[in-house]
Amino acid sequence: MTASYLQRATLLLLVAIVLLIYVFPYAFLVSTSLKPPQDALEIPPTLLPQTISIENYTNIGQFPAVQRSFGNSIIIALLSMAISIILAVPAAYGIARYSTWLGKAFLMLALVTRLIPTVSIGIPLFAIMRSLGLIDTHFGVALAHSTISVPLAIWLLASFMESIPRELDEAARVDGCSRFGALFRVIIPVAAGGISVTAIFVFLASWNEFLFSLLLSSVGVKTAPIAIAEFKSQYGIQWGTMTSLAVLYSLPVIAFSLLMQKRIVAGMTMGAVKG
Amino acid sequence: MKTRSGILSKYSVVQRSEIKWAYLFIAPQMIGLAIFTLGPILYAGYLSFTKWNLIKPPQWVGLENYIDQLQDPTFSNLLKNTIVITAGYIPLVMIVSLAMALALNQKLRFTVIYRMAYFMPVVTSLVAIALVWRWVLQPDFGLVNYLLGLFGIDGPTWLSSTQWAIPGLIFMRVWWGAGFYMVIFLAGLQGIPAEYYDAAKVDGASSWQRFRHVTLPLLSPTTFFVFIMASIWTLQIFDQVYIMTGGGPGEATEVFLLRIYELAFRYYRMGDAAALSMILFVIIGCFTYFQSRYSRRWVHYDLG
Known part of the structure; x- marks a missing residue:
């Protein structure tokens, strides 16, 4: 018995060390953002702020372009969310309710397209968006983000809809609803929870996306990740302000993920274990 | 059918x-x-078969772009860097994430907290992570060199050293990606029926033997999935290099996607960029195909 206690203690110790390695960078980021700006550049840096200051956060006011980039990110993520949900809800319903050749082909395609280098799609997508006049517009970037998130949204939604009993939409049909009626009056209200989880997923995918935003936006609709990445070269080393931007930028993501941990894990392992 | x-x-x-x-x-x-x-x-x-600079309409040139790209002196460097990063990263991330999954599969307390912590880098944007890692790998006061200094080791200059930039990127990528693959391994581990372990215990198998003869073979479909996905995504490494080193110092960390991006959006050589992305696509396709064929030797869908 003592041996297994010892094993267990070693295991716990190892897990704790790895935990520290994982939590430390986040803790350091938050701690640096709360130091007065001049302390942020101290050599060697201290782990905890000597004095707590929100100056790094108020300093963001000096960079209107960066502030605008957060606005752009929110608009683009909301647009991409709307596009994805509008397209994915009926498609997921079609796939979940009828096992057709088209549905199966789609699910396969959605997987295969994930294997193609994003940049290979990026170049022609840039050309297409350019001829449609959508370069450097919120809608264009949102559309590009939707190409990534729609397949994901369909995978997620189809699994939610499969769990809704068929009797429910059949009852609605008997009561004289059309197929569309059944979808809008019965299925969507019942699946509202699943749809909102998917919507948040899509929002976060767009919020974090880097490559398409880089290719398709220049001055006008630059998103937050691009603005933060370019911050150093544009404004010199303002370590303190950068950390406060990074905290503000990651906060919504971490908050949502904590709330939806189970769903996110389910979404990630989908296709991995079954396939 | x-x-x-x-x-x-x-x-x-x-x-x-x-x-x-x-x-x-x-x-x-x-x-x-x-x-x-x-x-x-x-x-x-x-x-990929045309010359196109976005201004004049595309002009058909046949295989010229492909020949140019394959003969370009930078090509072998791209190939080498991409392969070194992938070959260094894959075994490390697989071992680390499997170890984490095995630990979390034991009935420990506070599992939710551990899982969330490992998982945070997966959902946080790389931009925020990159910021911290620039500090972690900073040569003079960064965390890694500080810790090495405690053991009397004079740490390298990491991202600004031609020799150590790639290892630096690999360590960061392992930290970044392990949580994702851990979640997938954990799901695979939880899919192994408990009866197999019970039967092995009755037969007197040690915990190492149970791992070697029950867990590993039954986990092999998951292992294969992780291996393929991690390889494909790493052959396409972009954001991380773009933000952390920009391909430097010199061309020490120049990888395929970075070169494609530069060709297309810095030099406006769309045809060359498209040809290079097709070459990468073929490399990834061949890799996946041969691995799937070879996988029959070590991927088991049941014991036996």
Whole structure:
């Protein structure tokens, strides 16, 4: 018995060390953002702020372009969310309710397209968006983000809809609803929870996306990740302000993920274990 | 496999009209997929045979771009860097994430907290992570060199050293990606029926033997999935290099996607960029194909 206690203690110790390695960078980021700006550049840096200051956060006011980039990110993520949900809800319903050749082909395609280098799609997508006049517009970037998130949204939604009993939409049909009626009056209200989880997923995918935003936006609709990445070269080393931007930028993501941990894990392992 | 007409003939007329509804529901997004994903892939194929600078219309040049790219002196450097990063990263991330999954699969307390912590880098944007890692790997006061200093080791200059930039990127990538693969390994581990372990215990197998002869073979489909996905994503490494080193110092960390990006959006050589992305696509395709064939030797879908 003592041996297994010892094993267990070693295991716990190892897990704790790895935990520290994982939590430390986040803790350091938050701690640096709360130091007065001049302390942020101290050599060697201290782990905890000597004095707590929100100056790094108020300093963001000096960079209107960066502030605008957060606005752009929110608009683009909301647009991409709307596009994805509008397209994915009926498609997921079609796939979940009828096992057709088209549905199966789609699910396969959605997987295969994930294997193609994003940049290979990026170049022609840039050309297409350019001829449609959508370069450097919120809608264009949102559309590009939707190409990534729609397949994901369909995978997620189809699994939610499969769990809704068929009797429910059949009852609605008997009561004289059309197929569309059944979808809008019965299925969507019942699946509202699943749809909102998917919507948040899509929002976060767009919020974090880097490559398409880089290719398709220049001055006008630059998103937050691009603005933060370019911050150093544009404004010199303002370590303190950068950390406060990074905290503000990651906060919504971490908050949502904590709330939806189970769903996110389910979404990630989908296709991995079954396939 | 049933043919399409075979499926249709099985249903009554009413059900056949139902199937039309199904197509109607799926169609809008299929059109989207065709225009914005399949279309661009085919278009990229076409562009790779042309010279195009976005100003004049594309001009057909046949295989010239492919020959240019393969003969370009930077090509072997791209290939080498991409392969070194992938070959260094894959075994490390697989061992680390499997170890984490095995630990979390024991019934420890506070599992939710551990899982969330490992998982945070997966959901946080790379931009925020990169910021911290620039500090972690900073030569003079960074965390890694500080810790090495405690053992009397004079740490390298990491990202600004031609020799250590790639190892630095690999360590960061392991930290970043391990949580994701851990979640997948954990799901795979939880899918192994407990009876196998019970039977092995009755037969007197040690915990190492149970791991070697029950866990590893039954986990092999998951291991294979992790191996393939991690390889494909790492052969396409971009954001991380773009943000952390920009391909430098010199061309020490120049990788395929970075070069493609520069060709297309710095030099406006769209045709060359498309050709290089097709070359990478073929490399990834061949890699995946040969691994799937070879995998039959070590991937088991059941014991036996």
